[in-house]
Amino acid sequence: xxxxxxxxxxxxxxxxxxxxxxxxxxxxxxxxxxxxxxxxxxxxxxxxxxxxxxxxxxxxxxxxxxxxxxxxxxxxxxxxxxxxxxxxxxxxxxxxxxxxxxxxxxxxxxxxxxxxxxxxxxxxxxxxxxxxxxxxxxxxxxxxxxxxxxxxxxxxxxxxxxxxxxxxxxxxxxxxxxxxxx
Amino acid sequence: xxxxxxxxxxxxxxxxxxxxxxxxxxxxxxxxxxxxxxxxxxxxxxxxxxxxxxxxxxxxxxxxxxxxxxxxxxxxxxxxxxxxxxxxxxxxxxxxxxxxxxxxxxxxxxxxxxxxxxxxxxxxxxxxxxxxxxxxxxxxxxxxxxxxxxxxxxxxxxxxxxxxxxxxxxxxxxxxxxxxxxxxxxxxxxxxxxxxxxxxxxxxxxxxxxxxxxxxxxxxxxxxxxxxxxxxxxxxxxxxxxxxxxxxxxxxxxxxxx
Ligand SMILES: [Fe+2]
Numbered sequence: 001x002x003x004x005x006x007x008x009x010x011x012x013x014x015x016x017x018x019x020x021x022x023x024x025x026x027x028x029x030x031x032x033x034x035x036x037x038x039x040x041x042x043x044x045x046x047x048x049x050x051x052x053x054x055x056x057x058x059x060x061x062x063x064x065x066x067x068x069x070x071x072x073x074x075x076x077x078x079x080x081x082x083x084x085x086x087x088x089x090x091x092x093x094x095x096x097x098x099x100x101x102x103x104x105x106x107x108x109x110x111x112x113x114x115x116x117x118x119x120x121x122x123x124x125x126x127x128x129x130x131x132x133x134x135x136x137x138x139x140x141x142x143x144x145x146x147x148x149x150x151x152x153x154x155x156x157x158x159x160x161x162x163x164x165x166x167x168x169x170x171x172x173x174x175x176x177x178x179x180x181x182x
Numbered sequence: 183x184x185x186x187x188x189x190x191x192x193x194x195x196x197x198x199x200x201x202x203x204x205x206x207x208x209x210x211x212x213x214x215x216x217x218x219x220x221x222x223x224x225x226x227x228x229x230x231x232x233x234x235x236x237x238x239x240x241x242x243x244x245x246x247x248x249x250x251x252x253x254x255x256x257x258x259x260x261x262x263x264x265x266x267x268x269x270x271x272x273x274x275x276x277x278x279x280x281x282x283x284x285x286x287x288x289x290x291x292x293x294x295x296x297x298x299x300x301x302x303x304x305x306x307x308x309x310x311x312x313x314x315x316x317x318x319x320x321x322x323x324x325x326x327x328x329x330x331x332x333x334x335x336x337x338x339x340x341x342x343x344x345x346x347x348x349x350x351x352x353x354x355x356x357x358x359x360x361x362x363x364x365x366x367x368x369x370x371x372x373x374x375x376x377x378x379x380x381x382x383x384x385x386x387x388x389x390x391x392x393x394x395x396x397x398x399x400x401x402x403x404x405x406x407x408x409x410x411x412x413x414x415x416x417x418x419x420x421x422x423x424x425x426x427x428x429x430x431x432x433x434x435x436x437x438x439x440x
Contacts, residue, residue, distance in 0.1 A: 009209060046225075
């Protein structure tokens with residue numbers, strides 16, 4: 001079988017706001033539900049300036065580590081966990097999701113949120129992961145353990161009062177580690 | 183707005199083009215002729231890692247999420263969503279049809295495709311839009327569909343106009359439709375732009391030229407397809423999309439690799 005040539009990416013540009021955001025896009029579970037956590041942070045450029053026209057997407061297992069395969073991420077029914085969320089940064093470059101902590105999909109594996117980042121000025125998507133702070137499986141994780149400590153730290157969220165904080169630095173000091181998959 | 187001239191931007195584009203490698207399948211994220219990219223690209227190469235379970239699955243969308251009429255941007259398609267849209271938009275009515283395939287050439291079935299675009303005058307419905315071209319009360323420029331079992335998608339819309347932007351003095355984007363795509367795996371997520379053949383702005387546009395390989399750029403061009411043209415109704419364009427979660431540096435695979 002021959003492999004077709006992949007279609008290149010292009011920037012999301014400044015005008016996606018009519019098309020991609022939708023009501024409830026950032027609420028994988030209703031905010032305030034007993035098991036809900038907040039996953040939030042800033043998207044920052046190389047000067048540390050917040051980026052107000054970025055879009056972050058997350059894709060995750062449910063709390064028991066099951067991979068969701070139900071539709072309904074765009075028109076949520078309030079009960080079905082679909083595992084997908086989308087959040088455009090606000091005027092201060094902040095994104096925020098209401099979700100649950102992902103469980104381990106496989107025994108002994110470190111759970112994480114899979115993440116894509118888009119922005120005006122960013123010519124192609126970026127992929128990364130958000131790991132859970134202090135999780136016992138992090139030490140054995142193939143990615144985290146392959147990185148110098150200061151780079152691995154860019155992939156682990158920090159606990160705060162409402163849940164988890166994770167800043168995404170596109171460039172510069174403490175630049176987030178972004179991923180490619182072969 | 184920057185006062186760099188087109189000549190200056192074009193010279194920078196040309197200088198990068200001569201030292202570009204032949205197999206660069208993706209845009210350079212570090213591409214200074216696109217001024218907004220300067221502080222918004224990682225300086226380190228992406229870290230190679232084998233995908234884990236969650237990354238080998240993709241979000242699932244269903245007919246609960248997408249109404250079939252959302253694939254027609256010309257009929258007050260958003261009737262349920264945007265009730266003020268009632269008449270026909272101004273412009274050249276077109277259809278855009280194609281297939282979404284994964285990196286192994288398999289169809290991406292039942293998956294979400296989202297599009298957005300300027301109207302025929304080159305104007306977006308967006309609060310930050312500053313181009314003094316007319317809004318079209320009958321055109322929101324936004325659509326969605328789910329691919330069929332064969333990976334096929336189909337939109338009816340109008341041909342977008344080129345529009346000016348602030349990258350440099352007299353900067354204009356070639357006419358394009360923005361596409362957002364999901365694959366069979368999360369790692370295949372793609373946002374890109376579809377262009378129309380023969381646009382005179384291609385050589386001048388730093389976003390398009392950030393893809394330094396002509397063959398890769400050509401993969402963003404729709405082709406005019408007279409068989410898709412509907413008599414007395416619409417011009418037909420065809421554009422296929424190949425998603426790949428593989429490395430940025432794309433190499434011709436050995437036949438035995440599969
Ligand atoms: Fe655009």
